[in-house]
Amino acid sequence: MQPIALLTDFGTRDPYVGVMKGVIQSIAPGAPLIDLSHSVLPQNVRQAAFMLMTAYHYFPVGTVFLVVVDPGVGSSRRALIVEADGYTFIAPDNGALSYVLREIDATKSFLLENRDFQLKTVSTTFHGRDVFAPAAAHTASGRSPAEFGSAVSEIVQLPDPKLQRVADRLFGEVIYADHFGNLITSIGRLQWDSHDLQLRPAFGQQIDKVRFDVRRASVTIRDRQIESVQRTYSESPAGMLVALVGSSGFLEVAINQGSAAAVLGAEAGDVIEVQLGAG
């Protein structure tokens, strides 16, 4: 049976996630479950969309992604099941899938409407348990998307994370701070080629490819300037503010053995600027 990967904002303090897993095991006994994260900031659909986009391709083809960040639960927002590139994605139609679906094309998109694949009683406040978890379990048990409801042609799109080029400067934004206080930004995807970095825009961002020499570049965030972009956390002294290419190819601002988020007081939405130094 293919694994089900869970991405929610439910936290791990309450029984919500455990109950979803109980529901899944009741329908699809033995389905392997993997927690992607349950600590998306409450109702932060955009962070979930970004995390999903950077993570999905490390999972086995066939994985069912169960994404429940759902501020509109109980309202008229729709619920989706989408197949793309051999993966299945299940989520409310609030943009949570929009970033990943700019990287890989949806081949099937349907609504979760069929009451046969939901719990007998559907609450107005916890569709993760009553609608989405059952859909994931039935998918892992072999049901195909078309069995869940009517076909969908358009899904809700989130705005692109900011990424602009003005002359020899790139402007992006902080998407979120991770557990280490590293600031993950929208400037990517970046790839090393000797001393140069190549930027190929991700999830359909509308700028041209850029190539620049990091020895001439500098990064500015919250009025602090960082000279150059380095390869590893450890090549600077402890406590120093650094810029580097994160593990998903997006520019990160970090402090070796410290928290950049805490030191800079930075948060989601903050502007980050790269001076390409191409002069």
Added chain:
Amino acid sequence: MQPIALLTDFGTRDPYVGVMKGVIQSIAPGAPLIDLSHSVLPQNVRQAAFMLMTAYHYFPVGTVFLVVVDPGVGSSRRALIVEADGYTFIAPDNGALSYVLREIDATKSFLLENRDFQLKTVSTTFHGRDVFAPAAAHTASGRSPAEFGSAVSEIVQLPDPKLQRVADRLFGEVIYADHFGNLITSIGRLQWDSHDLQLRPAFGQQIDKVRFDVRRASVTIRDRQIESVQRTYSESPAGMLVALVGSSGFLEVAINQGSAAAVLGAEAGDVIEVQLGAG
């Protein structure tokens, strides 16, 4: 093999839960493990009892619940294995099972006494590892409750969460605040019937059924009055204090896209009042 669901106050910071899982896998290789929660407030047996009562029925029949919130570890408090409605519950005899066992009747209740089903060395401080986890694993491997020790006729009972009716007012209390800051209260279980809510007392609470029109009702907590009870988080503007029926049928106080616990400074034990408005 049936799943083992774990509910503890051990947190996830330390290796305690991982070690319990190692012990289980040593005895019952391949037993599926589901975390219900490890973030019960330290030594808060009542929160664990409430969580278990609201969650158990979403798990497959046959699930073994391993509940370790155990302030009396190493003392003379007894250790239990109980069968009820096809489920098995393993816990210290401190009331942790008392709420769920008011909803479903225990058919077998035995003590965990048999040293053959414990680790060779039993510490005085970690029976989760040395006594309870092995019991869960041996149960998942096919041992029956009677093999663990002598029969039990009475188990420790927690006091009921407060639920009283005085004229046209209901009085309850906050049980705990969840990850979103939503306040889960003892007023339930509630069920919608058009504009009416029906309250059928849960886990043996001693009041009569109540039915009231939510358009005439109001809710008071910490000197703040909330007009009406709504169906979803999203039908009020962001930041507004609301009352609604939570996913387990208990009245909740929440703030759409905010934390009611933080804004109200509310905590477990706070009084909540519903003015039924039946006039």
Added chain:
Amino acid sequence: MQPIALLTDFGTRDPYVGVMKGVIQSIAPGAPLIDLSHSVLPQNVRQAAFMLMTAYHYFPVGTVFLVVVDPGVGSSRRALIVEADGYTFIAPDNGALSYVLREIDATKSFLLENRDFQLKTVSTTFHGRDVFAPAAAHTASGRSPAEFGSAVSEIVQLPDPKLQRVADRLFGEVIYADHFGNLITSIGRLQWDSHDLQLRPAFGQQIDKVRFDVRRASVTIRDRQIESVQRTYSESPAGMLVALVGSSGFLEVAINQGSAAAVLGAEAGDVIEVQLGAG
């Protein structure tokens, strides 16, 4: 398939651990995964080493331990696969394995060099995903350590946690505070024998065995003196500072139903003294 136990400082907020599990399931579908902890303090190799040393023997023989606390990621620090006592340990060569390997002898030690057992693209910032997780998965799938690279004769050693005897006093240190605020110290391993405690030094600490009567002993930490060492958390009144033998045999300082770490303001490295009272 043997389980893979994960011990990291990645936290559970971000998708890092989930992505590692996705990589493992892609290579070794169905490999059972157990989280030992993901909340090692950031870059605290010593805490990870201590946790691993106290936890490993509760896991089934054959378990693969995947330890990723890796401040030197991307630098020239080496990556290890070690077999000892039927277990396999995979970690950066930064001392994370040094405590456990003083308790059990390494029978095979090799470097993780073979590119065939790494992801196609290896980042400079996330070897947990690109190098260590694949190594664990390939091990669970039957690869042997020698296939991963060249043999290693010496690995990086951490300094011993402090444990000294001066006349009738023992000096140790706080290793870390757990989720309950209990202070885990380096004074161990201790074993009860009637009213006496026997101390047999752990992981190669260089002092002789000690035996003392706890009714005559006292413990001092942060200028607070604790009379005697007790057996259980519950035998003192709530709120009282106590010393007891923790579940891994190391002396702990705790507050029954409270947090010793918070009340004492104690932290890793603090000195703890046991006056043996052998006079």
